[in-house]
Amino acid sequence: MTGLTDANVLPTIGSKELIAGMALWLGIGPGDTVVYPRNAYPTYELGAALVGATALASDDPAEWPASTKLVWLNSPGNPDGSVLSYTSLKAAVDRARELGAVIAGDECYAELGWSPSYDGVATPCILDPRVIGDSRHGVVSVYSLSKQSNLAGYRAGFVAGCSEVIGQLLAVRKHAGLMPPAPVQQAMVTALGDEAHVVAQKKLYRARRARLAAALEGAGFRIDRSEAGLYLWATRGEDAWTTLEWLAECGILAAPGTFYGADGAEHVRLALTSTDERIDAAVRRLSS
Incomplete structure (x- = not known):
């Protein structure tokens, strides 16, 4: 601008x-x-x-x-x-x-x-x-x-x-x-006025995103869109609430896509804003 x-x-x-x-x-x-x-x-x-x-x-x-x-x-x-x-x-x-x-x-x-x-x-x-x-x-x-x-x-x-x-x-x-x-x-x-901290923040989120995305895909999820931002928009091709139940049994919290409109009926939103320790725990649970 x-x-x-x-x-x-x-x-x-x-x-x-x-x-x-x-x-x-x-x-x-x-x-x-x-x-x-x-x-x-x-x-x-x-x-x-x-x-x-x-x-x-x-x-x-x-x-x-x-x-x-x-x-x-x-x-x-x-x-x-x-x-x-x-x-x-x-x-x-x-x-x-x-x-x-x-x-x-x-x-x-x-x-x-x-x-x-x-x-x-x-x-x-x-x-x-x-x-x-x-x-x-x-x-x-x-x-x-x-x-x-x-x-x-x-x-x-x-x-x-x-x-x-x-x-x-x-x-x-x-x-x-x-x-x-x-x-x-x-x-x-x-x-x-400071770009350095923005670069550092982005590096942190990028690393979390890479780990979580790989684990989700390994567990049978497909990640749609998600070209930017702090979330992964993921689906297993089933009702979002069924996916949420499956994730909850793994000890992973997500938001149903239906919270954001009818188009999200088969998607869940997973945030990258948890700590590294929590992201890594989610990765382990998905991998197992």
């Missing part, structure tokens, strides 16, 4: 707070539609419910109705670790602009891409000129330091992009008292 000024960036109390409240801050309500991914954690749908808007889970821009006022993309995705290409991002932005909707890219896992093409670089950003051309109009990126810097407890995030959208969010949020404390903002500045 280049060429951003103070008018294009707003610190937030983590990213989830903004995601839950975005429809409210933008004046969206009954009769309007909020679009979010088919595989998604529930905060997008919650944000629509809070304002009485219609929530639509859809990954196809052609399906988005004329009533669409806010579109959420999530790349890299939670729970499935999928990454949208520049072409896919551009198609989504073009359709949102055609509808006059704000489009927001939730990119909190951007630094955690696992393919060689993402070594040393972030995954595709919705604010890239290849996506938005020479205008940021109607487009914002949401980011958090919870993942790249392990600062989840700090509630340190920001939204960047279209100055009109940022201005509207600022005008409402400051009167609601939604300003991150100054020490947290200073910690954000420090963390965003």
